[in-house]
Amino acid sequence: MQRILVANGPNLNLLGTRQTEVYGHTTLQTIEDLCRTHGETLGQTVTHMQSNHEGALIDAIHAARGTQDGIVLNAGAFTHTSVALMDAISSAEVPVVEVHLSNIHAREAFRHKSYIARVAIGQICGFGAQSYVLALEALAAHLAEGHTG
Numbered sequence: 097m098q099r100i101l102v103a104n105g106p107n108l109n110l111l112g113t114r115q116t117e118v119y120g121h122t123t124l125q126t127i128e129d130l131c132r133t134h135g136e137t138l139g140q141t142v143t144h145m146q147s148n149h150e151g152a153l154i155d156a157i158h159a160a161r162g163t164q165d166g167i168v169l170n171a172g173a174f175t176h177t178s179v180a181l182m183d184a185i186s187s188a189e190v191p192v193v194e195v196h197l198s199n200i201h202a203r204e205a206f207r208h209k210s211y212i213a214r215v216a217i218g219q220i221c222g223f224g225a226q227s228y229v230l231a232l233e234a235l236a237a238h239l240a241e242g243h244t245g
């Protein structure tokens with residue numbers, strides 16, 4: 097089984113409750129359930145974490161070293177600001193797929209820059225909850241090819 101951590105950053109705990117015109121009606125719980133069940137079909141054991149705190153996300157990435165085979169990361173607004181998260185990913189030696197619900201490249205200019213993209217194996221954005229499913233698929237293929245870090 098591939099061990100996959102799905103990590104969500106700030107404000108994503110509010111999904112489905114506010115700003116539904118931007119982020120839709122799907123709750124984070126629904127996304128977590130979707131990832132767990134889809135992961136099972138891919139031979140993945142999916143665990144979840146969400147935090148509004150940069151340090152907690154960094155700790156989770158550090159803890160993934162040697163305990164997870166891959167990470168699906170929606171770093172939320174930290175995507176566009178956090179050199180510290182980028183450095184944590186560099187040091188973890190665990191492949192990361194960056195995901196976003198919205199198409200960050202079609203939004204405000206400040207969302208076009210991603211520090212995560214520099215250290216992720218790839219980025220999937222704009223497909224709502226399906227972005228996470230696509231990221232699990234991408235990790236399954238990447239890991240099956242024998243890639244590790």
Ligand code: CA2
Pocket residue numbers: 106107108110111112113114115119170171172173174175195196197198199200207
């Ligand atoms: O599209 C995405 O997944 C984002 O990572 C979402 C972040 C945003 O800062 C990124 O640019 C793109 C924001 C998440 C905030 O989520 C909320 C959900 C409901 C209500 C309020 C915020």
